[in-house]
Amino acid sequence: MRYNALKILTEGLTGNKGWRPAWRTPEPKPAYDIVIIGGGGHGLSTAYYLAREHGLRNVAVLEKGRLGLGNVGRNTTIVRANYFLPGNSEFYSMSLKLWEGLSADLNYNVMHSQRGLINLFHSDGQRDAFVRRGNAMINQGDDAVLLDREGVRKMLPYLDFEQGRFPIYGGLYHPRGGSARHDAVAWGYARGADSRGVDLVQNCEVTGIDVEGGRVTGVQTTRGAIRANKVAIVTAGRSGQVAALAGLRLPIESHVLQAFVTEGLKPVIDHVISFGMGHFYISQSDKGGLVFGGDLDFYPSYAQRGNLPMVEHVMEAGMTLMPMIGKAKVLRSWGGIMDMTPDGSPIIDKAPIDGLYLDCGWCYGGFKAVPGSGFALAHLIATGRPHPDAAGFRLDRFRTGRGLMDEEGTGAQHNLH
Ligand SMILES: Cc1cc2nc3c(=O)[nH]c(=O)nc-3n(C[C@H](O)[C@H](O)[C@H](O)COP(=O)(O)OP(=O)(O)OC[C@H]3O[C@@H](n4cnc5c(N)ncnc54)[C@H](O)[C@@H]3O)c2cc1C
Numbered sequence: 001m002r003y004n005a006l007k008i009l010t011e012g013l014t015g016n017k018g019w020r021p022a023w024r025t026p027e028p029k030p031a032y033d034i035v036i037i038g039g040g041g042h043g044l045s046t047a048y049y050l051a052r053e054h055g056l057r058n059v060a061v062l063e064k065g066r067l068g069l070g071n072v073g074r075n076t077t078i079v080r081a082n083y084f085l086p087g088n089s090e091f092y093s094m095s096l097k098l099w100e101g102l103s104a105d106l107n108y109n110v111m112h113s114q115r116g117l118i119n120l121f122h123s124d125g126q127r128d129a130f131v132r133r134g135n136a137m138i139n140q141g142d143d144a145v146l147l148d149r150e151g152v153r154k155m156l157p158y159l160d161f162e163q164g165r166f167p168i169y170g171g172l173y174h175p176r177g178g179s180a181r182h183d184a185v186a187w188g189y190a191r192g193a194d195s196r197g198v199d200l201v202q203n204c205e206v207t208g209i210d211v212e213g214g215r216v217t218g219v220q221t222t223r224g225a226i227r228a229n230k231v232a233i234v235t236a237g238r239s240g241q242v243a244a245l246a247g248l249r250l251p252i253e254s255h256v257l258q259a260f261v262t263e264g265l266k267p268v269i270d271h272v273i274s275f276g277m278g279h280f281y282i283s284q285s286d287k288g289g290l291v292f293g294g295d296l297d298f299y300p301s302y303a304q305r306g307n308l309p310m311v312e313h314v315m316e317a318g319m320t321l322m323p324m325i326g327k328a329k330v331l332r333s334w335g336g337i338m339d340m341t342p343d344g345s346p347i348i349d350k351a352p353i354d355g356l357y358l359d360c361g362w363c364y365g366g367f368k369a370v371p372g373s374g375f376a377l378a379h380l381i382a383t384g385r386p387h388p389d390a391a392g393f394r395l396d397r398f399r400t401g402r403g404l405m406d407e408e409g410t411g412a413q414h415n416l417h
Contacts, residue, residue, distance in 0.1 A: 003107055022187060023067075023194035028201045031227035032060045034381060035219055036234055037206045037242055039063025041072035041182075041367065042359055043234040044189035044200075045374025046381075048106075051196035053375070054382035059198045060228075062221060064205035068186030071236050072367065074304075074336040076259050076293045078272055078281060079368040080117050080177035081142050084133045084409035087392035088345055093142055094389040095372025096176060102371060108188030110180050111286060117177030117272040120152065120159075120321075122166045126276055130172040133409065137174070145173040156273060159322050166277040166320060179272060179283050185370055209246040209356070216246070216355035230381055232357040237302070237337025239360035246353055250360065251342055251398040256297040256335040257364050258306035260314065262328035264288030273321075280317035282325075290328055292318060296338060296364065306335040338364050341398070344407030348376050348386070348393040357381055358395060363407070 001007075001020055011018055034050060036043045039061045050056040061067075081096035083089040103109050121127045134144035148170045153161060161168055194200055201223070208220030209231060218227035235242045237254045265288045274281040282292035294314035297307050311333065318325050341347065341361035346369070351358050359377045362369060376390035386393075397403040 022191040023200050026199040026201060028060060028062070028204060028221070028223050028226055029199065030225075031218070032199070033058040033228070034060075034230045034232070035226060035228040036061045036232045037219065038070075038233070038235040038238075039067040039190070039200060039202065040070040040234065040236055041068075041186055041189070041370035042236070042362070042373045042377070043232075044068075044186055044193060045370050046232060046234060046359065046377045047193040047198045047200075047374075048189045048196070049374045049378035050382060051193055051198055053378055056382060057197035059193075060226065061193070061198060061200050062204045062206055062219070062226070063200070063202050064222075066202050067190050067200060068183055071336040071338075072186045072370065073183050074259065074334055075182055075367045076281065076283070076291050077179040077182050077367060078117065078177070078283065079112065079180050080174055080272075081368075082117070082119070082133065082137055082144065082172070082174045082177060083407070084136050085406055087403070087405040088407055089136065089140055091372055091376070091389045091393070092368065093140055094375070095369050096142070098371035098375060099180065099368075100176075102185075102188070106188040106192045108184065108191060110184045110188050112178065112180040113286075114176050114178040115271050115283070117174045117274070118147070118152065118156065118171040119174075119274050120171045120276045121169050122277045123169065127169055129409070134172050143174060143176050145175065147171045147173050155271065158268070158324055160320070163320065177272060181286070182367065189370075189374070206242060206245065209242075211246055211353055214354055216353055230355045230357065232359060232377060232381060233351075234359045234377070236360065236362060236366065237339050239339045239358070243351070243358070246351070246356060248351060248353070250347075250358070252361055253300045253340045254302055255299070255338050255340050256301050256303060256306050257293065257338050258297065258310055258314070258333055258335045259291065259293040260333045261285070261289040261291050261331050262325070263331050265290065265328060275317055275321045278313075278317035278320065280314060280321060282318065282322075289331065290325060296340070297335070302337055304335045304337060306333065338362075343397075343404045345405035346373070346393050347395050348373065348380060348390045349395040350380070351395070
């Protein structure tokens, strides 16, 4: 069923009785060509591009819970392509281009809103770093505009320009940055994959990965054994646990990241803003809530909740930047589990077991990567070759030390991840 304005009008006038579920609820088959473990953003987009780009439809996505209830539905929805160094920058540039056509491509409104993202800087040194980053972005065909203090004041007059501790020197403006509706991204990819024949199997936890003679042969699940020629582990914060089912130890730690949303307010914040002195970022959702977050909780955990010191840290940063938000009531906070790599960059690669693939290590930034990651992993699975824009995301860089990718562009500082 294609969605369009006429369909909405007709359904509205006839009691909305003609809508059908956006995807089927199939029983798992005994065998597939490809099994994807994890029905988050990355797993669903991989399935979609396998079917759409490569015509591979004998594919199942196995999700232990319900589709889209993991990190893809728990993040602060920032979408951007303002990475600095080669390795990451071309990948996120490619991903943003996919975002720009995504609603039309999926025939599903993912509410991608290019409202512009502004990274504030607060010292001469930070300004120099952002100038370099902006130049790198422009050189690669992306957009960046350097704003001085008055330029920022014109766009964001409600920031506190008077406080002396972290004075606002200016900002790097990325007009094509913005946000998207997270659930809609999962649902849109799910619908697109399902309509091309992919089986999306919910409430199906993978409990074992079968390996014979160095080759993957299938998976064990809570709904029985499933044979497969190829298996991809796309389980975000649970990647370490799931890879261990195949006897692999990944260079990943799982950490909690929290987010917060206030009561709905009238439009007040037009852009996505990030504070350069304290890791705080904020935007306003289409429902009016101020959505914001900060740093990781800084200790490994699988609990989808956070600790109070980080709540305090985030609130302090927000109040320092824009004291007006102190008047808004926080409605909810929650946590998600981040798959952190030592260099802050992801892994899209073949595992050292034939037929097994890895897509993980997205840290706190994998939402913006959903289209690009699915596109690149589908390419790798279908062709056996890495996608050129994701060729640096190799697993062996952590063993050899060659090709490590400094995600922040700030040098090898582990505490930044
Ligand atoms: C609070 C917060 C804020 C964030 N903000 C941003 C942001 O602004 N911008 C950005 O780019 N990124 C952001 N992120 C990061 C982003 O959400 C993640 O990197 C990304 O969603 C991870 O990929 P995914 O969507 O596939 O993960 P998930 O949605 O977590 O998908 C993984 C799936 O695997 C399933 N699974 C796990 N184990 C098994 C098993 N054994 N069998 C079957 N299924 C299994 C899980 O149930 C889950 O559904 C944020 C994350 C959080 C938590």
